[in-house]
Amino acid sequence: MSNMKQEILKLLKNDRFVSGQEMADRLEVSRTAVWKNINALKSEGYSIESVTSKGYHLTEHPRYISPTALELLVAQSGLFSHMEYLQTTGSTQVEALQKLEHHGGAYIVVAEEQTSGRGRFNREWSSPKNRGLYLSIVLRPNIPISEIIRFNLFISLAISKSIDQAFSMESGIKWPNDIYINNRKVSGFLTEVVSESSVINAIICGIGINIFEDESVGAIPNATSIEREMDGNSHMDLDGFMETLITNIERYYNRFINEPFSAIREEWKARAIVFNKELRITEAGESYMAKALDIDDDGFLEVLDQSGEIRKVISADIEL
Known part of the structure; x- marks a missing residue:
């Protein structure tokens, strides 16, 4: 991947038409080099329209990671x-x-x-x-x-x-x-x-x-x-x-x-989805049902099992 492609992509992401000559002047390369890199970006999935007298405009991003x-x-x-x-x-x-x-x-x-x-x-x-x-x-x-x-x-x-x-x-x-x-x-x-x-x-x-x-x-x-x-x-x-x-x-x-x-x-x-729900917890080969109550300052989950015992869960598989 060339730095030129990255620079052209930055210019195109300004949400305006950019002429091939402007890009060539700013990057100190030929318009042919700009055109080749525009085509390379298209091959990555970018939709780039070309309008005479206006230049290039990014219309759509790829449907996968660029x-x-x-x-x-x-x-x-x-x-x-x-x-x-x-x-x-x-x-x-x-x-x-x-x-x-x-x-x-x-x-x-x-x-x-x-x-x-x-x-x-x-x-x-x-x-x-x-x-x-x-x-x-x-x-x-x-x-x-x-x-x-x-x-x-x-x-x-x-x-x-x-x-x-x-x-x-x-x-x-x-x-x-x-x-x-x-x-x-x-x-x-x-x-x-x-x-x-x-x-x-x-x-x-x-x-x-x-x-x-x-x-x-x-x-x-x-x-x-x-x-x-x-x-x-x-x-x-x-x-x-x-x-x-x-x-x-x-x-x-x-x-x-x-x-x-x-x-x-x-x-x-505020984002946790485990609290006050019945969970199946499996750790160290043991599986049991419990309700998640809180999480302590060390990141351990505090749960109440069916026998009434409060446990601290350090590493476990949890099923909702």
Whole structure:
């Protein structure tokens, strides 16, 4: 991906006609070079109209994640230093882990399709081509491994708020790693770490979001997609969504590094969908029914089981 494509995309996103000559002059290239890069953007799915004497105008964004737009977001990011865009991979988590030795700092791995996508407890995550967002972010916080519970709570807020802001929805969080809309799961994330002496060297957080309707996702009980839940008049701008998501990830990661969970506890609780409901909780091989009462300042879920005992849940599978 060339920097020229990124610069042309920035010019086109000003929501006005831009002449080929103006772009050529501003970028100090030939009009032929501009034309070639316009065609390259079209091949990524951008609809760009050309009108004589007026120039070029961006009329529609791609219906899948644009590598050029992502590269531009990473170039402007204060956190991420690198982005890898793949058409097909087994798992972005595996790809991200394999690249740890080759990239310092924080980076992103994105794929149009995963053939072996997975979630928590090694469950399959359906990842059909260009139907969802499949990415892994790598962060290097250098913190105690016990802090990973708190990380999940901050990142769940970032994802939930991004969906709501970009698509005018009201999503909720199912502790600890799922995002729901109208009682159906639209997103989940898997957090894995590389650690030494109980200190985290790297967090690899794989995020899957069902964007468009697909038969494989529709066949999964209680699963949904952004497209299914959208207002019919809403506009699907995936470039805008990616900008919102990366901005919120950066914001809430910075808060995670600098603030306790208590700083976002009420905000998180306002989005939680588990409280005062009968839940099936499975942890350490034991399964029991309980009602979620609260979440403490360490991020542990407090539940009341059927025997009347209050338990603290640290890591578990929860069914609504």
